[in-house]
Amino acid sequence: MSRYRFLSILFIVFLIAVGAALNFLYPSLRGADLSIGTKVIINVYLLLLIVLATIGLFLEKYYKQIILIFIISFCTLSIILGGSELYLFLKKAHPGPQHKYDLKALYKYYNSFCVQHLHPYYIFSLPYNNALINKINNPVCSIDSNGFRGPGPEERGEKKLAFLLGGSAAFGLEATSNATTITGFLNEQQSRYFFVNAGVPGWNSMQELYRLLLQLLAYHPDLILVYDGHNDASISYKHAKSGHDYLEGTPDSYGALAAKVDDIRSQGKNIFNLDINYEMLWSKLNSLCLPELRAYLSNMRGKNPQVVVNLHLQEELEKSGKLDAAWKKKAEATAGNYVKNLSLMRTLTQERNIKIIFIFQPYLFAHQNKGQCLQEYFHKYKSINAEKINFINKFHEIVINKAATLGRFYDFYTLFDQYYQDIPGGKIFGDEVHLYDRGNEIVAREIIPLLP
Numbered sequence: 001m002s003r004y005r006f007l008s009i010l011f012i013v014f015l016i017a018v019g020a021a022l023n024f025l026y027p028s029l030r031g032a033d034l035s036i037g038t039k040v041i042i043n044v045y046l047l048l049l050i051v052l053a054t055i056g057l058f059l060e061k062y063y064k065q066i067i068l069i070f071i072i073s074f075c076t077l078s079i080i081l082g083g084s085e086l087y088l089f090l091k092k093a094h095p096g097p098q099h100k101y102d103l104k105a106l107y108k109y110y111n112s113f114c115v116q117h118l119h120p121y122y123i124f125s126l127p128y129n130n131a132l133i134n135k136i137n138n139p140v141c142s143i144d145s146n147g148f149r150g151p152g153p154e155e156r157g158e159k160k161l162a163f164l165l166g167g168s169a170a171f172g173l174e175a176t177s178n179a180t181t182i183t184g185f186l187n188e189q190q191s192r193y194f195f196v197n198a199g200v201p202g203w204n205s206m207q208e209l210y211r212l213l214l215q216l217l218a219y220h221p222d223l224i225l226v227y228d229g230h231n232d233a234s235i236s237y238k239h240a241k242s243g244h245d246y247l248e249g250t251p252d253s254y255g256a257l258a259a260k261v262d263d264i265r266s267q268g269k270n271i272f273n274l275d276i277n278y279e280m281l282w283s284k285l286n287s288l289c290l291p292e293l294r295a296y297l298s299n300m301r302g303k304n305p306q307v308v309v310n311l312h313l314q315e316e317l318e319k320s321g322k323l324d325a326a327w328k329k330k331a332e333a334t335a336g337n338y339v340k341n342l343s344l345m346r347t348l349t350q351e352r353n354i355k356i357i358f359i360f361q362p363y364l365f366a367h368q369n370k371g372q373c374l375q376e377y378f379h380k381y382k383s384i385n386a387e388k389i390n391f392i393n394k395f396h397e398i399v400i401n402k403a404a405t406l407g408r409f410y411d412f413y414t415l416f417d418q419y420y421q422d423i424p425g426g427k428i429f430g431d432e433v434h435l436y437d438r439g440n441e442i443v444a445r446e447i448i449p450l451l452p
Helices: 003-031 036-058 060-091 103-113 130-136 182-189 205-214 230-241 254-261 264-270 278-288 291-302 311-320 325-350 371-381 386-406 437-450
Strands: 117-119 123-125 160-166 193-199 223-228 355-360 409-411
Touching: 103 130, 123 205, 160 182, 160 205, 182 193, 182 437, 193 223, 205 223, 205 325, 223 230, 223 325, 230 325, 230 386, 325 355, 325 386, 355 386, 355 437, 386 409
Parallel strands: 160 193, 160 223, 223 355, 355 409
Antiparallel strands: 117 123
């Protein structure tokens, strides 16, 4: 066999192998949340491989030209994609108030704060290692060495000290800065109290209770403000839906931890047993593939969304997710545990002459005037979980019936109905519970008259 013949066959085999690999991955790519531009590039590249392989198979004497075409096209494509990625990366500015609702940009600043680090007291929490804290802090979101977002208790001056406890909504997950969280607006709009943000993404009331007992009481605060409710119901629903019969108050992601280390003393016997999460591995590789270019193409596609939402149909869908007896019983148990945790917080603060206020946070799907927000939600998430919505609503109903025992308990569940006849999309809710800056500002405004 001549050298030319061997190189030609080798090149054709290479093209077929690359094409086969891409075809093998393509079903996963199609199922992934890729932009239309990325999918077009994949299809064009596949077509190029097929054409070159076909030419090489039947026009062997032109293999040098074919290889040259392939090299030129591959290099050109790489330069275009690499250059675009570099340009978009360098062009990207730190989001501030002028980029309030560029969520994809904001999420990059919040991703590290949504990681659930193991914690000796709370099972999962924000990082408590100073080196890691310094690494993830950024111009949009930052925490101090004690896990407080924004200014800590040492900056109170002569003001009374107050803490805001809660999950990611209290933390201000979609705020554009520390100053545009609920605590930021509270400190701006009143001068009696200095509010410190003690919210932690993903936490439920059990973890909040532990933090109050183990950390916050030591500061001898004048006021504790608890802003929560959704996570207790949502996490409980997720555990039950996954078939886990965990104790009430079990934190988020506990199942993933238990699956790996439930019998921790036996782990050393299986040091060569590699448990590879291929789905997570693919997700990680996928996220590294031209993230800036994909985000840009996706944003271009989303500038003029042609999404037609039959609001009446979706309202009916919400109503159709009726709860059976088992789910109602679960909601009752979850609500009972939640109220118990709040009652314990009240006891702990009353014994120390500390004021405490409980607020049940707003929930998009509970609002009547959610038309525009609902359209935005469907454009982003494509569907809703009617059963989950009804479970959370039932949980809320039970909590309200028990709230008389809690003292200063206020229901913000449908807060924004009194502000808007149609809650505007892109202004109040980022999703079903997280609020944009304007939403946080309204919540802070409503809290101020309730302060003792």
